[in-house]
Amino acid sequence: MTGSSTATIVICLVATAGVLVRPWRLPEAIWPCLGAGLLVASGLLSLSVAMQAIGQGTDVYLFLTGMMLLSEMARREGLFEWLACHAVRWAQGSRARLFALIYAIGVVVTAFMSNDATAVVLTPAVFAACRKARADPLPALFACAMIANAASFVLPISNPANLVLYGGAMPPLGAWLAAFAFPSLLAIIATFVALRVVMHSHLAEDCRSDSEEARLGTGAGIALVGIIAAAVLLLLVSAFDRPLGLPTAIAGAATTAVVLLRDPPGGWKAIRSVSWSVLPLVAGLFVLVAALTHLGLIAAIAGLLRPGAGAGAVFGAGVALISNLINNLPAGLIASGSLLQANPGQLVTDAALIGVDLGPNLSITGSLATILWLAAVRREGENVTFARFLKVGIAVMPPALALALGARLLLG
Numbered sequence: 513m514t515g516s517s518t519a520t521i522v523i524c525l526v527a528t529a530g531v532l533v534r535p536w537r538l539p540e541a542i543w544p545c546l547g548a549g550l551l552v553a554s555g556l557l558s559l560s561v562a563m564q565a566i567g568q569g570t571d572v573y574l575f576l577t578g579m580m581l582l583s584e585m586a587r588r589e590g591l592f593e594w595l596a597c598h599a600v601r602w603a604q605g606s607r608a609r610l611f612a613l614i615y616a617i618g619v620v621v622t623a624f625m626s627n628d629a630t631a632v633v634l635t636p637a638v639f640a641a642c643r644k645a646r647a648d649p650l651p652a653l654f655a656c657a658m659i660a661n662a663a664s665f666v667l668p669i670s671n672p673a674n675l676v677l678y679g680g681a682m683p684p685l686g687a688w689l690a691a692f693a694f695p696s697l698l699a700i701i702a703t704f705v706a707l708r709v710v711m712h713s714h715l716a717e718d719c720r721s722d723s724e725e726a727r728l729g730t731g732a733g734i735a736l737v738g739i740i741a742a743a744v745l746l747l748l749v750s751a752f753d754r755p756l757g758l759p760t761a762i763a764g765a766a767t768t769a770v771v772l773l774r775d776p777p778g779g780w781k782a783i784r785s786v787s788w789s790v791l792p793l794v795a796g797l798f799v800l801v802a803a804l805t806h807l808g809l810i811a812a813i814a815g816l817l818r819p820g821a822g823a824g825a826v827f828g829a830g831v832a833l834i835s836n837l838i839n840n841l842p843a844g845l846i847a848s849g850s851l852l853q854a855n856p857g858q859l860v861t862d863a864a865l866i867g868v869d870l871g872p873n874l875s876i877t878g879s880l881a882t883i884l885w886l887a888a889v890r891r892e893g894e895n896v897t898f899a900r901f902l903k904v905g906i907a908v909m910p911p912a913l914a915l916a917l918g919a920r921l922l923l924g
Contacts, residue, residue, distance in 0.1 A: 517807050530544075532838075551803050585764075589731030614655050665870070676841060696916065746760060833874075
């Protein structure tokens with residue numbers, strides 16, 4: 513290995529570690545951007561290759577922009593609090609029923625708004641609902657984290673990592689449902705059952721039953737209409753095998769415009785509250801992966817891939833584990849490049865997607881959604897350590913991954 517190759521690998525590893533560890537509490541986006549800048553400034557990667565890598569993520573940036581706008585408008589207008597209040601009412605004093613209802617809401621939010629929305633927006637609302645019901649929030653909080661990943665391959669729009677893995681070759685909606693409907697259902701059920709068993713002692717007692725009527729405000733109604741319209745639009749676009757980014761951005765911008773017309777100060781405040789740093793973070797990761805591709809790492813992985821169920825099972829499980837070491841976005845980018853070069857068939861590609869989406873349920877560092885979830889939990893004063901999450905993840909992730917991979921591979 514040459515000195516330049518070693519330097520490139522070190523820069524990529526340090527930049528990725530910075531995203532996961534956040535030294536000095538600096539924003540996550542700083543590290544991949546610094547790494548990308550250093551690679552270009554040192555001549556390890558040409559500026560043209562770096563710019564090309566950034567340009568490849570255009571559809572992902574548009575998708576994230578639209579989803580973040582929709583999510584923030586919904587949060588700002590109280591839509592998720594409205595859902596949480598209804599969950600408390602429907603629970604009728606049962607912690608176990610409240611847990612199941614929150615899990616079900618998480619499935620819907622993840623499937624139609626992406627896993628990041630569940631992690632960032634639903635988590636604080638769930639915490640408030642549990643506080644109102646005087647219930648231990650831990651089971652519901654873990655439900656938000658786990659379902660954010662377990663339901664993230666129900667639809668192509670359920671996880672930005674889906675766009676990353678498939679790039680410009682996203683399967684049409686019909687093909688997607690044929691491949692993933694049953695595996696995702698098994699993953700959702702297995703995750704629920706495992707979480708229910710792990711959290712049994714926390715769900716044994718009753719909770720307070722809220723008798724207050726929850727009302728949907730005008731702003732929340734606008735956000736709900738925007739979300740439903742976006743979901744329908746994206747399903748139609750996906751059915752015709754078209755890119756998802758631009759329609760998502762348009763839906764988010766249109767909903768934001770309506771909110772701005774109704775309440776300009778509140779709308780602008782919501783726009784400023786969006787986690788815009790996610791966009792340069794993803795762009796930086798694209799550049800880091802381009803540098804690794806330039807070294808031949810992608811080609812080396814591609815050379816190991818072979819068509820067939822056996823290769824799919826090994827590759828899917830491997831991607832799932834690697835996602836917890838370097839985060840599933842860079843893992844998805846590396847897997848995507850390897851699959852593009854090797855072309856081992858749709859079965860192996862689909863197995864990799866399941867690994868990228870479901871594998872991060874093992875640890876906090878597995879996905880951007882779980883990192884954002886941790887930040888939201890800590891803001892509410894709850895302390896979930898890496899070891900605590902891992903203890904739950906070890907019980908929850910492997911059976912769900914095995915069932916989902918097995919189902920997809922059996923479908924052929």
